[in-house]
Amino acid sequence: MPELPEVETVRDGLERHVLGSRVRDVHVLRDYSVRRHEGGPLDLVGRLRGRTLVAAARRGKYLWVPLDDGSALLAHLGMSGQLLVRSGEPGPASGPGALSPHLRVRLDLDSPTPGERLTLDFVDQRTFGHLSVCEVLPTPDGLPGGLGSPDALVPVPVAHIARDLLDPALTADGPGRAALVDAVRRRRTGVKRALLDQTLVSGIGNIYADEALWRAQVHFARSTQGMPRALVARVLAAAEDVMREALHQGGTSFDALYVNVNGASGYFDRSLAVYGQEGRPCRRCGAVVRRDEFMNRSSFSCPVCQRAPRKVSVPRRS
Numbered sequence: 001m002p003e004l005p006e007v008e009t010v011r012d013g014l015e016r017h018v019l020g021s022r023v024r025d026v027h028v029l030r031d032y033s034v035r036r037h038e039g040g041p042l043d044l045v046g047r048l049r050g051r052t053l054v055a056a057a058r059r060g061k062y063l064w065v066p067l068d069d070g071s072a073l074l075a076h077l078g079m080s081g082q083l084l085v086r087s088g089e090p091g092p093a094s095g096p097g098a099l100s101p102h103l104r105v106r107l108d109l110d111s112p113t114p115g116e117r118l119t120l121d122f123v124d125q126r127t128f129g130h131l132s133v134c135e136v137l138p139t140p141d142g143l144p145g146g147l148g149s150p151d152a153l154v155p156v157p158v159a160h161i162a163r164d165l166l167d168p169a170l171t172a173d174g175p176g177r178a179a180l181v182d183a184v185r186r187r188r189t190g191v192k193r194a195l196l197d198q199t200l201v202s203g204i205g206n207i208y209a210d211e212a213l214w215r216a217q218v219h220f221a222r223s224t225q226g227m228p229r230a231l232v233a234r235v236l237a238a239a240e241d242v243m244r245e246a247l248h249q250g251g252t253s254f255d256a257l258y259v260n261v262n263g264a265s266g267y268f269d270r271s272l273a274v275y276g277q278e279g280r281p282c283r284r285c286g287a288v289v290r291r292d293e294f295m296n297r298s299s300f301s302c303p304v305c306q307r308a309p310r311k312v313s314v315p316r317r318s
Helices: 004-017 039-049 177-188 191-196 206-216 229-248
Strands: 022-028 055-057 063-067 071-074 081-087 103-110 119-123 129-136 136-138 153-155 290-296 297-303
Touching: 004 055, 004 063, 004 071, 004 081, 004 229, 022 039, 063 153, 071 081, 071 153, 177 229, 191 206, 191 229, 206 229, 206 297
Parallel strands: none
Antiparallel strands: 022 103, 055 063, 063 071, 071 129, 081 119, 103 119, 136 153, 290 297
């Protein structure tokens, strides 16, 4: 599933290519891909037609485009969603000559550049992603709702999602990060579970959680309760660093399902230290990287650099 760096790469592409464009028409080719829009496909088309795309914002793995009527076009990429920008006449949306058999929604755009036409295609092979037009709410703290927009507004479906580590409100030396450290320490759970909790800190998925914990030399099952503040801060700093590095490299692409708005793949997968590296030597100490079952998925770690916590035995009552 695309994580923060992959979604931020898409957001940045939208910001550079489609802002100021006016929606000329909308084609919904698969109703399921707009299932979260309360009014259904026809209502979505009506709410988008004639609107101007004024910004591109992101919080965690959620991406939205504020519109000139105060609403927002919200996108969640799911497992395989892509937002692709094409210039000129892109060819038919379906049938013979179609660019993709997995095109779900197409927006025909009039670019701010006179005479230029664009299309914004939502392509989704596995159909877990979705688009919707939704209302927005003021942020409780009065700060911008997400990276990419100055407005202190957030789409209603995203209101419960916490800020992410690339959000200016969570700078490493700011009060927001200090409050996050305290919130992590209050949780009675394993540190990786805390990193994956999108209501605590958003945008981190399985890949970058494993990479961050390896960098911080912390085992994924270590309890957050009682962790020293400095160690929690180190884990969060490692997560921020690894996601910024991944963002610089365009994200992590294991196959053709993740690309940026121009169809290019990221290459951070070449830099992964432990994720997917089972049986290979740890880059730091040479020990063999191991894989453990974790929350119906896998967790990768170094058994030497990331010592597993001791199991506490509870004496039986006589």
